[in-house]
Structure formats: structure tokens, C-alpha cells
Amino acid sequence: xxxxxxxxxxxxxxxxxxxxxxxxxxxxxxxxxxxxxxxxxxxxxxxxxxxxxxxxxxxxxxxxxxxxxxxxxxxxxxxxxxxxxxxxxxxxxxxxxxxxxxxxxxxxxxxxxxxxxxxxxxxxxxxxxxxxxxxxxxxxxxxxxxxxxxxxxxxxxxxxxxxxxxxxxxxxxxxxxxxxxxxxxxxxxxxxxxxxxxxxxxxxxxxxxxxxxxxxxxxxxxxxxxxxxxxxxxxxxxxxxxxxxxxxxxxxxxxxxxxxxxxxxxxxxxxxxxxxxxxxxxxxxxxxxxxxxxxxxxxxxxxxxxxxxxxxxxxxxxxxxxxxxxxxxxxxxxxxxxx
Amino acid sequence: xxxxxxxxxxxxxxxxxxxxxxxxxxxxxxxxxxxxxxxxxxxxxxxxxxxxxxxxxxxxxxxxxxxxxxxxxxxxxxxxxxxxxxxxxxxxxxxxxxxxxxxxxxxxxxxxxxxxxxxxxxxxxxxxxxxxxxxxxxxxxxxxxxxxxxxxxxxxxxxxxxxxxxxxxxxxxxxxxxxxxxxxxxxxxxxxxxxxxxxxxxxxxxxxxxxxxxxxxxxxxxxxxxxxxxxxxxxxxxxxxxxxxxxxxxxxxxxxxxxxxxxxxxxxxxxxxxxxxxxxxxxxxxxxxxxxxxxxxxxxxxxxxxxxxxxxxxxxxxxxxxxxxxxxxxxxxxxxxxx
Numbered sequence: 056x057x058x059x060x061x062x063x064x065x066x067x068x069x070x071x072x073x074x075x076x077x078x079x080x081x082x083x084x085x086x087x088x089x090x091x092x093x094x095x096x097x098x099x100x101x102x103x104x105x106x107x108x109x110x111x112x113x114x115x116x117x118x119x120x121x122x123x124x125x126x127x128x129x130x131x132x133x134x135x136x137x138x139x140x141x142x143x144x145x146x147x148x149x150x151x152x153x154x155x156x157x158x159x160x161x162x163x164x165x166x167x168x169x170x171x172x173x174x175x176x177x178x179x180x181x182x183x184x185x186x187x188x189x190x191x192x193x194x195x196x197x198x199x200x201x202x203x204x205x206x207x208x209x210x211x212x213x214x215x216x217x218x219x220x221x222x223x224x225x226x227x228x229x230x231x232x233x234x235x236x237x238x239x240x241x242x243x244x245x246x247x248x249x250x251x252x253x254x255x256x257x258x259x260x261x262x263x264x265x266x267x268x269x270x271x272x273x274x275x276x277x278x279x280x281x282x283x284x285x286x287x288x289x290x291x292x293x294x295x296x297x298x299x300x301x302x303x304x305x306x307x308x309x310x311x312x313x314x315x316x317x318x319x320x321x322x323x324x325x326x327x328x329x330x331x332x333x334x335x336x337x338x339x340x341x342x343x344x345x346x347x348x349x350x351x352x353x354x355x356x357x358x359x360x361x362x363x364x365x366x367x368x369x370x371x372x373x374x375x376x377x378x379x380x381x382x383x384x385x386x387x388x389x390x391x392x393x394x
Numbered sequence: 395x396x397x398x399x400x401x402x403x404x405x406x407x408x409x410x411x412x413x414x415x416x417x418x419x420x421x422x423x424x425x426x427x428x429x430x431x432x433x434x435x436x437x438x439x440x441x442x443x444x445x446x447x448x449x450x451x452x453x454x455x456x457x458x459x460x461x462x463x464x465x466x467x468x469x470x471x472x473x474x475x476x477x478x479x480x481x482x483x484x485x486x487x488x489x490x491x492x493x494x495x496x497x498x499x500x501x502x503x504x505x506x507x508x509x510x511x512x513x514x515x516x517x518x519x520x521x522x523x524x525x526x527x528x529x530x531x532x533x534x535x536x537x538x539x540x541x542x543x544x545x546x547x548x549x550x551x552x553x554x555x556x557x558x559x560x561x562x563x564x565x566x567x568x569x570x571x572x573x574x575x576x577x578x579x580x581x582x583x584x585x586x587x588x589x590x591x592x593x594x595x596x597x598x599x600x601x602x603x604x605x606x607x608x609x610x611x612x613x614x615x616x617x618x619x620x621x622x623x624x625x626x627x628x629x630x631x632x633x634x635x636x637x638x639x640x641x642x643x644x645x646x647x648x649x650x651x652x653x654x655x656x657x658x659x660x661x662x663x664x665x666x667x668x669x670x671x672x673x674x675x676x677x678x679x680x681x682x683x684x685x686x687x688x689x690x691x692x693x694x695x696x697x698x699x700x701x702x703x704x705x706x707x708x709x710x711x712x713x714x715x716x717x718x719x720x721x722x723x724x725x726x727x728x729x730x731x732x733x
Contacts, residue, residue, distance in 0.1 A: 233713065
């Protein structure tokens with residue numbers, strides 16, 4: 056009896072492991088398909104594949120090589136480093152950055168190169184720890200809107216008819232609101248419905264929900280074009296089911312614009328997050344750039360550093376993602392190939 | 395299909411969206427925190443009988459479906475409820491109309507300036523592709539989209555208004571000036587009508603900084619779209635023909651290319667209006683312009699949920715109207731789209 060349950064547990068664990076490995080492999084395969092155009096041409100000789108790969112890679116990299124794009128990559132890399140290894144980079148620990156000290160709004164000196172905030176905390180340390188907050192809100196929110204948006208959009212466009220009509224009208228309704236206004240209302244409503252303990256999660260959820268209609272509409276147009284193509288008919292003739300055609304044949308071929316606008320939107324969510332924080336909707340227990348600005352802005356004349364540096368880092372982070380998105384668009388967009 | 399038929403079809407498409415928006419605001423209003431009954435009877439001692447009386451009076455004891463249709467009817471008739479805490483007893487519709495001119499001035503000025511400058515910059519950067527001028531203009535417009543608007547406003551406020559006194563820091567008029575006699579509610583028009591030109595210039599003077607911020611952030615999308623559609627059009631055969639028959643380069647760009655390049659740009663300008671409204675909320679808060687954005691924030695902080703509900707609905711209506719106008723302009727510019 057005990058032995059059997061043990062076995063069952065093991066097989067369950069293995070199943071979960073298998074799924075995670077398969078998900079990683081699927082993502083890897085699709086990324087390879089996107090970035091190395093020759094990766095699926097299996098009937099070529101080794102030499103041809105080698106040629107094809109160097110050529111296409113060179114082409115891709117050549118299109119990627121503009122001053123602004125490289126700057127964007129460097130900025131995104133910087134922000135990711137700050138978000139992943141803040142404890143190694145920051146001169147003070149998280150506890151110290153959250154402590155309360157004398158010398159509020161202290162001027163920059165050798166020990167505190169960016170100056171001090173209210174409660175005498177080090178601005179440099181808080182700016183570094185803030186990167187993690189921004190990215191941990193922006194990335195899940197975008198992941199949520201992309202996953203659900205793409206699913207809804209593909210289903211709407213693939214089936215067409217009344218399903219499409221209903222989904223598109225709902226999407227129209229959501230897109231009729233300015234995003235910040237609806238995000239504000241969502242955060243207020245969620246806090247009322249589920250308790251106001253984790254505002255930051257509601258903000259994440261609000262931005263995630265607000266992105267869904269945008270991605271659905273974006274992918275719908277591409278699906279409408281792609282589903283009429285001969286290779287879809289070929290797939291159907293060979294016996295593929297609807298979901299297989301949708302997510303295995305159509306989706307990988309039209310996901311490029313989604314990846315591009317995803318890069319832009321990470322920047323957009325970081326901006327939106329700081330905007331909400333500026334209006335006073337944020338979790339004050341977290342270190343967040345927007346919070347820092349809204350805290351320091353009334354003392355701008357005596358301590359400009361306390362709000363200048365966080366603002367500057369918001370600018371850098373958003374600019375990095377926008378530049379990267381611009382570069383990706385130039386490199387991937389087939390219409391700009393000849394330009 | 396004639397243009398009038400096209401416009402009528404667009405109007406009919408907008409109707410279900412407006413109903414959807416009403417439904418969504420109804421659902422959200424049921425989840426808003428705060429008890430509407432308590433807000434009505436804020437003064438005096440709590441009295442259960444009085445509470446029940448108002449509860450009945452507001453129709454909260456009726457089934458939800460009845461409440462829903464009552465809500466729809468009320469909104470269609472123009473009865474948007476009454477303010478409960480900010481301007482106690484004032485109808486929400488009147489309140490919105492009172493605050494609208496300030497936001498409208500801000501948004502319209504910014505949109506016009508951003509459109510004019512953005513189209514100009516886009517054409518320049520397309521004709522000087524990959525030259526330093528192009529890189530500079532694209533970089534500048536990307537900084538515009540990446541900088542948080544309140545941060546930019548704060549910087550300008552401090553450098554140009556507080557430290558150097560070139561511009562007024564907050565507000566929309568010099569303090570001791572009075573309001574012009576009420577005709578339209580728009581300060582610019584009213585001051586001209588009453589012949590008090592010093593008010594006109596004073597108001598413009600106060601608008602410079604906010605309008606600069608708001609137009610700067612909406613510049614990037616217009617520049618990018620103009621640039622890419624210009625690039626596409628400059629490759630066309632009829633441009634080569636124009637050049638071959640000896641047109642001046644200036645005429646080729648301004649006469650032959652520009653008009654066709656404008657078509658997608660119009661859409662971007664129209665869709666950017668939503669971002670402009672979002673930006674207006676933040677800009678108004680930064681510069682203390684008492685417009686709709688400020689009212690929105692006030693209504694949330696004072697839990698005045700009828701005002702909030704009305705505002706959200708109003709924003710959506712404006713957005714739908716702007717989209718409608720964009721579609722119509724698009725149809726006028728590009729006759730192909732009507733068929």
C-alpha cells in the first residue's frame with residue numbers, strides 16, 4: 056500500500072518534470088525557429104545548412120547593428136543585472152535600505168554617492184533594489200496579457216462567425232478606456248473585493264488584464280491572413296485537429312509582431328506602474344522608483360537627488376526596452392527588408 | 395458605397411460598444427468600495443430607519459437586473475448621479491462639463507502640436523535615413539515616450555518655474571485674476587468674447603509647460619509612423635516617375651509623397667488620443683490644473699464613486715468618439731477603405 060502511493064507520487068513528479076522539460080524545449084525550439092531561419096530545413100546537406108546559418112545570422116545581426124539598438128540591448132542588460140543581482144551590486148543590504156536613520160535628505164557624499172532620502176536611506180541602494188520591483192511587476196503582467204491575449208485572438212480569428220463577433224465586441228469595450236484610468240479603477244475594485252493587503256499584485260493583475268485585448272486584436276489580423284494559406288489546408292488534409300492547427304501550425308509563423316510589441320510593452324508597464332505610484336496607488340512596503348519620486352517631489356528644492364535618480368532610472372529602463380523593440384522591429388519586419 | 399453610408403455604418407458599429415461600456419461601468423460600480431447610502435447620510439447620527447429609507451430610495455433593494463436597466467436609462471437620459479463628497483449634491487454631468495474645458499484645452503493643444511511637429515520630424519528623418527539627423531530625431535522622440543510625464547513635468551517645473559521664474563509653476567491663471575464671464579466655459583474663448591485679452595495671454599502662458607510635456611510624450615508614435623510610411627512610399631514607382639520628369643525634390647516629398655504617407659499617420663494620431671488622456675491625468679496632477687484628471691484622482695481619494703463612475707464612462711465616450719472621427723477621416727483620405 057505504502058509502496059504503491061510512493062510509486063504514484065514518483066510518477067506524478069516525473070510527469071510534472073516532463074511537462075516542464077517539454078515547455079522549455081518548446082520555447083527553445085520556437086526561439087531557434089525565429090532567430091535561426093535555417094534550423095528547420097532538415098533535408099539540406101551539412102554544408103548547405105552551415106552556409107545558410109552563417110548567412111542568415113549575419114543578415115540578422117547586420118540589421119540589428121545600429122547605434123540605438125545596441126544602446127537598447129546594453130540598457131536592458133543593465134536593468135536585468137540590477138534586478139537579478141542587487142545584493143552584489145548595492146553598497147547596502149536590503150535591511151539597511153529599509154532602515155530608518157538620521158540625516159534625512161542628506162546631500163551626496165563619498166559613502167552615499169546619490170544622496171539620501173526621507174528617513175536617511177541611501178538613494179543608490181534603493182534605486183538598485185527598485186529595478187527588481189519594476190521587472191517583477193512588468194514581466195508577469197506582460198506574460199499574462201500575451202498568453203491570454205494570443206489564445207483569445209487565435210481562437211476568435213480561427214473559428215470566425217459569432218464567436219469572433221462576440222469576442223471582438225468585448226475587446227472593443229475594453230479598448231475604449233484610457234489604460235491608466237481603467238487600471239486605477241481595477242486596483243480600487245480589487246482592493247475592495249480581496250482585501251488591500253497586496254496592492255502590488257492587483258496592479259500586476261490590472262496591467263495584465265488591460266494588455267489582453269491589445270494582443271488579441273494584434274494577432275487576430277495575422278491569423279485571418281494565415282488561415283487561408285495552403286499549408287494550413289495541407290495540415291487539415293493530413294488530419295490535424297483544430298487546436299493543433301491553431302497552436303502548432305499558425306501560431307509559430309505569426310508570433311513575430313507579438314514578440315516585438317511585447318518588448319515595447321514591458322517599457323509601457325514600467326511607465327504605468329510609476330504613474331500609478333505617482334498618483335498614490337502602490338505598495339509602500341516595497342522599494343519602487345515611482346514611490347521614490349512621489350515621496351521626494353515635494354522636497355525637490357532641498358533634495359533633488361532623491362527624486363532625480365529614480366526618475367532617471369525609469370527613463371533608462373523604459374528607453375532600453377523601447378530601443379530594443381525598435382531594433383527588433385527593423386530586423387524582423389519583412390516589409391523593411393529592402394530598405 | 396458613399397461617404398454618408400460609410401459614416402452611418404461606423405456609427406452603428408459604435409452602438410454595441412457604448413452599451414458594453416455602460417455594462418462594464420455598471421459592474422464596476424457595484425464592486426466599488428464605500429457604501430453609497432452612508433455617503434448620502436454623512437451628517438448627523440446613524441439612524442437605521444433613515445438608512446433603510448435611503449436604501450429604498452436609491453433602489454438598492456431591487457433585483458440587480460432592474461437596477462441595471464434603471465442605470466442604463468438614467469445614463470441615456472443624462473442623469474449620471476450626484477456628487478456625494480467633493481461637491482456635495484452637484485449633478486455629475488454638470489461637474490464634468492465644468493471641468494472639461496481645461497482638459498480639452500490641454501489635450502487639443504498637445505495633439506495639434508505633436509501632430510505638426512511629429513509629421514515634420516518624421517519626414518525629415520525619412521529623407522535623411524540612417525544619417526545623424528535621423529538617429530537624433532528618433533532618439534529624441536523615443537526619450538519622449540520613455541520619460542514618465544510627471545517626471546518631465548517636475549523637472550521643467552523646477553528648472554524653469556521655481557529656480558528661474560520663467561514660467562508659472564502651477565495653476566491655470568495668475569491668482570488675483572478673475573474668471574471671464576461664463577459663455578462657453580472655455581477660458582480662451584470667453585476671455586476673447588469679453589474683450590479681456592490679458593486673461594487670454596495669461597492662460598496661454600500658464601498652458602505652455604503642461605502642453606510641452608504632453609505633446610513631447612505623444613510625439614514618438616507619430617514620428618515613427620510617418621517615417622516608416624514615408625520610407626515605404628519613397629520606394630514607389632510614381633515617386634520615381636515624378637523624379638524622372640524633373641520635379642524638384644521638395645515638391646516630390648511635399649506634393650507627391652506626403653499626402654499618401656499621411657493616411658496611416660492619421661490612425662496613429664487618433665489612437666494616440668487615449669494615451670493623451672492618460673497623460674492628461676498625470677500632467678494635471680503635476681501642474682495643479684483643475685481638470686477632469688484631477689477630478690478623477692479627487693473622486694477616488696474622497697470615495698466619491700458616482701463621480702468616478704461618470705468620469706470613467708465619459709472618458710470611454712470621448713475615446714469612442716475620437717476613434718469614430720479617425721475612421722471617418724481615414725475614409726475621406728483613402729477612398730479604397732470605403733469599399
